[in-house]
Amino acid sequence: MSISRLSIQNLRNVITLDIQPSSDVNLIFGENGSGKTSILESIHVLSLGRSFRGPKIKALINEHCEDMTVFARLIADADSIPLGVTRSRNGDAVFKARGQAVGSLAELAGLLPLQVINADVFLLLEGSPATRRQFLDWLVFHVEPTFFSAWKAAQRCLKQRNSILRRDRIEGSELAVWERELVSVSERIVDMRTRAFNVFSEVFHQLIGEFVMVEGLTLSLYRGWEKDKLYADVLADTLERDSRLGFTGAGVHRSDIRIRIKGHAAADVLSRGQQKLLVCAMKITQGVVFAQLTGRHCIFLVDDLPAELDEAHRQLLVDWLDRLETQVFITGVEQEQLLQPWREKPNRQIKLFHVEQGKISEQL
Ligand SMILES: Nc1ncnc2c1ncn2[C@@H]1O[C@H](COP(=O)(O)OP(=O)(O)O)[C@@H](O)[C@H]1O
Ligand SMILES: [Mg+2]
Structure with missing residues (x-):
């Protein structure tokens, strides 16, 4: 299972973002405060309706906006499932899967199983x-x-x-x-x-x-x-x-x-x-x-990979993520530190993204 497209509007400092993630490995680097964690949060919002940083929805919505939206296309087996979440400052919430309102948040969580390491x-x-x-x-x-x-x-x-x-x-x-x-x-x-x-x-x-x-x-x-x-x-x-x-x-x-x-x-x-x-x-x-x-495979979100891990253990964690053959989104400040542990894994398709003041660009 993987996210083949992710788009975000007005989530924290990310005003518009639209990417086509790799079905394997997505490495996201940028300075502190650039918006890396916000991008991972958007995926969490799609799965659980809220951030992993706490239940306050208002904190997630860009301070100048009334609502935030996350949209993704999920590829599961041969199925392609559009998912969307909109949350508003006034408390309104819309959760959609396959273009229809979902009956309960459990349905979304069932479609998009996530593990977060932060x-x-x-x-x-x-x-x-x-x-x-x-x-x-x-x-x-x-x-x-x-x-x-x-x-x-x-x-x-x-x-x-x-x-x-x-x-x-x-x-x-x-x-x-x-x-x-x-x-x-x-x-x-x-x-x-x-x-x-x-x-x-x-x-x-x-x-x-x-x-x-x-x-x-x-x-x-x-x-x-x-x-x-x-x-x-x-x-x-x-x-x-x-x-x-x-x-x-x-x-x-x-x-x-x-x-x-x-x-x-x-x-x-x-x-x-x-x-x-x-x-x-x-x-x-x-x-x-x-x-x-x-x-099935669950998607892993790893926020700030290097934190508290030395090089050998970063490598070990990456080796395990590689063995799981799941889609991963990994953030870090330095590009090289993120790339290094994946160097010896030629079978994995890696996409590298740079985030700067809420704007993302794919590095080719
Ligand atoms: N509701 C909000 N509206 C606008 N900006 C916000 C909001 N919440 C947080 N921010 C800002 O968004 C930026 C991105 O934060 P974050 O994703 O945590 O960055 P990173 O993980 O790259 O260090 C920070 O500079 C933060 O001050
Ligand atoms: Mg962060």
Whole structure:
């Protein structure tokens, strides 16, 4: 799968841009503040409706404009799919695929699977469980067709249970109805997450040694409640506490991937450079597992490749991106640093772009 055309209007300092990316490797260089990250953001907006730099849409729209638009043509198998997103300062949003309004953002995310490697990757180690849960759910969403509806059902049940808990008098029979459904849907979610996690974990352990040697590294999936206990029992045991607090304390909304080194959180033990390698290995693993389980390829956005990586590890990351045979967009300040690791890969079609004050030009 690849983007064969990308056009942007009024996104940050990029007023108009229209390029035909390579289906393989796209290297984008330019000075700080020229607009490199904005170009990657535009692809993210197409997939998820928002930037990877945060949920504020207004920050994305050029300060002198009312709205921003991103359009792309996606080539998937023999299919050519036009995708378009417009977001306005007044809150209006239009998402289109094949010329028609899309039913939900999940549809766009399903069409355009992305992995991002940028400065925020450290959050996978030092951020809240939500970051790691979303990381795992990305994979589960793409490989388990019923995951999204199960996840939405769990949200609905949790909301209902919480609202019952907040009432002065708890209606036992009403609570039981929602809890029964919550338990059943949570078990399905845990099954799906466990399956995806097990494949992820196996591939990750095969691959991590190439990136960084860390003795005693373990990954484990925390379901969201105590080990060896049935969720129904946990809900019964915590009812009093939950009703005092007004929300459900245990469940699939608390799941986490625990990344530990000899019992300590990885973020507390590893150097910054080692952390970056560990999370790069996790991202590459996502790409490998995604391809293995779906037969499709996800697009990689790598913002500022050189950051925190020495030459040998830049090469390693590029070797892996090359092996994945996916379309990649990589940014950096210096042209030579971006090109160097691709020199020995004659089979990959490389396009090089220069960005200057929001304007892009292809370097031939
Ligand atoms: N809403 C906006 N309107 C206009 N310019 C913006 C807006 N948001 C950010 N910018 C500017 O856009 C430029 C591009 O930023 P960015 O894509 O992060 O550059 P790079 O990644 O090349 O360092 C920056 O100079 C920034 O000040
Ligand atoms: Mg940048």
